[in-house]
Amino acid sequence: MTIEGLVNGILDDDHGINEEAFSELITYLDSIGETALIERINNEAECQDGRFYFPLPNFFGDSDG
Numbered sequence: 001m002t003i004e005g006l007v008n009g010i011l012d013d014d015h016g017i018n019e020e021a022f023s024e025l026i027t028y029l030d031s032i033g034e035t036a037l038i039e040r041i042n043n044e045a046e047c048q049d050g051r052f053y054f055p056l057p058n059f060f061g062d063s064d065g
Contacts, residue, residue, distance in 0.1 A: 008054070011045060011054045012054045013053060015053070017051065022052040026038055029041075
């Protein structure tokens with residue numbers, strides 16, 4: 001398993017991870033030089049009620065119009 005696969009497995013979940021775990025994940029990724037992965041996480045992850053997760057893909061396209 002790759003580090004990207006691990007991150008996807010952790011964040012692609014209905015419950016996500018809490019703020020402390022998210023912070024530890026980012027700190028670890030930074031310590032091993034995974035800046036591109038950190039950027040992806042920061043761009044794609046959402047937070048609700050203190051839980052970080054990757055949202056489900058939007059199968060219906062852009063809902064802006």
